Amino acid sequence: MTVQNIKTSKQAIVDYWFSIVDECGLSVDASEAHERCWRCGYKQSLERCHIIPNCLGGEDKASNLVLLCHRCHLENPNIANMDIMWDWLRAYGTPFYDTFWVKQGMKEYEFVYGKSLEEEFAERRITDDNKFQDIIGEQMEKTTFHFGHPYLNSATLAGGLRVALKKYDETY
Numbered sequence: 001m002t003v004q005n006i007k008t009s010k011q012a013i014v015d016y017w018f019s020i021v022d023e024c025g026l027s028v029d030a031s032e033a034h035e036r037c038w039r040c041g042y043k044q045s046l047e048r049c050h051i052i053p054n055c056l057g058g059e060d061k062a063s064n065l066v067l068l069c070h071r072c073h074l075e076n077p078n079i080a081n082m083d084i085m086w087d088w089l090r091a092y093g094t095p096f097y098d099t100f101w102v103k104q105g106m107k108e109y110e111f112v113y114g115k116s117l118e119e120e121f122a123e124r125r126i127t128d129d130n131k132f133q134d135i136i137g138e139q140m141e142k143t144t145f146h147f148g149h150p151y152l153n154s155a156t157l158a159g160g161l162r163v164a165l166k167k168y169d170e171t172y
C-alpha cells in the first residue's frame with residue numbers, strides 16, 4: 001500500500017479504463033471519473049488503488065489501477081486476479097450519485113433489526129417524507145465518527161434510523 005510511490009497519473013487511469021469499460025451499471029460516469037469514487041460515486045479526494053496489489057506483483061500502470069476514495073480503498077479486494085476488482089465495483093454500482101452510503105446504512109438497518117426500512121415506513125404509513133426527514137436530521141446531529149474515519153459508518157446510519165423511527169412513533 002505504498003500509494004505515494006505510484007507514478008501513473010490519475011488522468012491516465014481514467015483515460016485508460018473509460019475508453020474500454022462499459023460505464024453502464026457503474027457508480028460513476030466517464031465525465032466525472034476523475035473526481036468521483038468508482039465504487040461509491042461520492043465526490044471525494046481519490047486515491048490510486050492497485051487492482052493486483054503491488055506486493056503480489058501488480059504493476060504501476062493504468063491497466064492495473066483504479067480510483068477510489070479512502071474509505072472504499074480500505075475495503076477493496078486485494079487479490080492476484082484482474083477480474084475481482086471489477087466484479088466488486090459492478091456489484092456495488094449505484095444509479096444515483098450521493099446515495100451509496102445511505103443505501104448501505106439501510107441494508108445495515110435490515111441486517112440488525114430484521115426489517116427493511118420500506119416495511120417500517122409502510123407500517124407507520126409514512127408517506128409524507130418531510131416529517132421523517134426533519135426527525136432524522138435531528139437524530140443525525142447526535143452521531144459521530146471514529147477519529148481517522150471522517151464519515152458515518154453503516155452501523156451509525158442504521159442506529160440513527162432506528163432512533164429516528166422511535167422518535168417518530170413518540171411524536172405521531
Ligand SMILES: [Zn+2]
Nearest residue numbers: 037040069072
Ligand atoms: Zn468510495
